[in-house]
Amino acid sequence: MKQYANVITAYIIMIFLIIMVGIFQSWAIALTILNFCLISAVMTMGANIQWGYAGLINFGIMGYTALGGLAAVLISVPPVREAWQVGGLSMLLCLGIIVLIVFSVRYVLKNFQKSKRKNIYIASIIIAGLIILRIVSGPAIHSIEAVEPAKTGFLGGLGLPIIFSWIAGAFFAGGLAYIIGKIALGLRADYLAIATLLISEIVISVIKHEDWLARGVKNVIGLKRPVPYEVNLQSEQWFIDLVAKWNSGKLNLISGAEEKQAALSQFVIEGSSVFVKLCYSGLFIIVVAILLIVTQKALYSPWGRMMRAIRDNEEAANAMGKNVVKQHLLIFILGSAIVGIAGAMMVTHDGLFTPGSYRPMRYTFLIWVMVIIGGSGNNFGAVLGGFAVWFLWIEAAPIALFLINLFTSGLADTNAFKLHLIDSVPYFRFLMMGIGLLLIMRYRPKGILPEKINIK
Amino acid sequence: MDFVNATILLLNYIFVPALAYGSQLALGAIFVTLIYGILRFANFATGDMMSFGTMVAILFTWYFQSLGINLGVLPTALLAIPFAILFMIFYMLTIDKFVFSYYRMKKSPPVMLAMVSIGVMFVTQAVVRIIIGPFDRRFFDGERFILKANQFKEMTGLNEGLTIKSTQVLTIIITIIVVSILFWFLNQTKTGKSMRAYSDNEDLALLSGIDPKRVVMITWIIAGILATIGGVLYGLDKSFKPFTYFNNMLPIFAAAIVGGIGNPFGAFLGGYVIAFSEIFLTYAYKKFFMYVLPESMEPDSLLQLLSTDYKFAVSFSILVIVLLFRPSGIFKGKVL
Secondary structure (H helix, E strand, C coil): CHHHHHHHHHHHHHHHHHHHHHHHCCHHHHHHHHHHHHHHHHHHHHHHHHHHHHCCCCCCHHHHHHHHHHHHHHHHCCCCHHHHHHHHHHHHHHHHHHHHHHHHHHHHHHHCCCCHHHHHHHHHHHHHHHHHHHHHHHHHHHHHHCCCCCCCCCCCCCCCCHHHHHHHHHHHHHHHHHHHHHHHCCCCHHHHHHHHHHHHHHHHHHHHHCHHHHCHHHCECCCCCCCCCHHHHHHCHHHHHHHHHHCHHHHHHCCCHHHHHHHHHHHHHHHHHHHHHHHHHHHHHHHHHHHHHHHHHHHCCHHHHHHHHHHHCHHHHHHCCCCHHHHHHHHHHHHHHHHHHHHHHHHHHHCCECHHHCCHHHHHHHHHHHHHHHCCCCHHHHHHHHHHHHHHHHHHHHHHHHHHHHHCCCCCCCCHHHHHHHHCHHHHHHHHHHHHHHHHHHHCCCCCCCCCCCCC | CHHHHHHHHHHHHHHHHHHHHHHHHHHHHHHHHHHHHHHCCCCCCHHHHHHHHHHHHHHHHHHHHHHCCCECCECCHHHHHHHHHHHHHHHHHHHHHHHHHHHHHCCCCHHHHHHHHHHHHHHHHHHHHHHHCCCCECCCCCCCEEECHHHHHHHHCCCCCCCEEHHHHHHHHHHHHHHHHHHHHHHHCHHHHHHHHHHHCHHHHHHCCCCHHHHHHHHHHHHHHHHHHHHHHHHHHCCECHHHHHHHHHHHHHHHHHCCCCCHHHHHHHHHHHHHHHHHHHCECHHHHHHHCCHHHCCCCCCECCCHHHHHHHHHHHHHHHHHHCCCCCCCCCCC
16 A cells, blocks of 8 residues: 555645636536546556557657547548438549558569569559549549538548447557558657657648548537537436535525526536536546556556566567567557547547647647656556646646736736736746656656556 | 740749758758757757747847848848847757756667757747747848849740749858858868767767867757758748747758758758658649640649648658668768
8 A cells, every 4th residue: 555655645636636626716627627637648548558668759649649539520420421422432442442552562562572673563553553543532522522511521420429439549540550650660769759740740631631531621510429418408307406406505595486596597507517527527537447457457467577678678578589579569559549549539528620720739749748747657657647737738827827927916017028928828838848847857757656666 | 935934934833932941941950960960869849949049030130120220122130140149059058058968968868868858849939939929920121022023024025924032042042151161160170070070989089089068069059050040041931930930840850861860961952852842742733734735735633743731741751751761861871
């Protein structure tokens, strides 16, 4: 028990902070922060598996998050029948062509000797394939995007419950990770970081600009929810009763029947949004708990020990007969798949998919700050890092405002310097993140909750 | 004379813009490659350091403008560059002293330093946004065009116009001057040679009595000069926006790696490789073929290989291909 004391203390402080937000700001804000903390925790667990367990740098987190979000759209949106009629067949044909290109390149790679001719074959297959793709897909894309461009203009999805997308998102991200891993895992650490960063940018630009897939920058809004809608809740009798019971103390203070009714309806409106957020929190906590149990088991299994051995000394592990390349690829896929789940969860929570909002600062570097601050190699640390950094990221503006007012209290309210500082309050979050990261890297390089290895 | 028209068309829309953009990338790429070659880490704060230098230059420009000082046809920012460079060198050396030197002394792995540079990136970005704000700013003054499309048409009697912005010419000239001085410095002077030796083999360089502190300091000074000039030239040509500068880090990295990271000459050419391929692949060639081909064969589509939305994706794809087939870059890397 004693060895977990600092873990428990850290989590209690975190929960206390969120409750404080609930009391001083509002419960809806506190729960939103909690939900995003949970999503960030899933992302950091993914990154932590790659960095903490295996020492792989993956700066492509943004790409996997976006793919998870894409999965949410493709699973939950009902199919657009008209679009499928005008262009569905051609798009399927394109998919076939891509598969054909991949297999023919593989065939050439396997069955030809290394020579100039081989390279020419591969290049000509790819170029010819791309030209055919352009010819087949061009008119189809045009006609798909012409179908009610203001509302649809894309192929739509499968129309399944959105919760399935969490699994599909994992598969999407894992698939991308397989391709990237095959290409880039042989590179040195910092090359791998740059390569993954750039590949994730390519993924984002494809999602942004292929409107037939998910409407691109026109965004998909109004995705279905796995939890009830506020409006429906507000007319349900059981919910009204529940709210009345919950707030009975406050309601009893009010005397007039009409005023009581008005107060109750106010409480119901507030309560419905809190209730919906609580439902999300419940779902997310289940995911986080499952992932924590699985990753924790994995870390202390023979497989986890092997991964640490590979991380700490690749050559030695290789000499012991461990397949380093294969294990690196495996862990790259697993970690990315977890990030994909988080991407799908985030789009589910927001109810909309906005490819334009995926930026490396928020979705790659911030997640890395979380991993480093939390403690790489320690799952509880990663989750805590997700919580703490996200909390700070959101609450940085109020904190900064408070500090600015404190330090410039001697200045007049119309002072240009003070006004300028107050205007730029939103950017203090970057400053806090950066200074936090630098301090942690300097004085506690293993993070708040460092990795613990019990040798039995 | 349709071939002349076609050539002018390509010159106007591909060659001149790509040359200017390539020069801006090249300066940044040399900056990245110097840091990588001598300090041995990938500096993720590149874009933000450039935006910091540009911000200082803008502030000086505004100050000069308020004093009524200007350079006539040339932009006032040119006058601000030396002051901005001084400020930037101070900034770079401060960062090195308080952040990077600790990890260098401890001989941390390069990955650690790259992570630290992310912290520097966050802080620099915050400072820039707090001081000047996240908005788009144009700070160009003076004469905008050297040659306007209409003037060119009148002069030559051709259908196609050629526009040359003064910023493009300035960019190219300044880049050539800066890069030649830099190469002269690296190849001819004793300090430059000691830097190359340090980059090539650290231990051997130390044994031959090269002072590592001095090498590192000079590297940061050169980096500060390159970052400021590259950033100001980009801002003059387009506009200054912190987010764009942060994003520019990506093609700059691509240029440095394509040219062979650690090799300044490679980085210089890498900048142009990236710029030209970005613009070549995303240009719509319809008009070009309308001039070149006889009327009966006129194309009806835009003849664009890739839509301009994929501009960034082009440079990254080149990078991925280079990494796959020639990881040391087109010109062999790690030789300064």
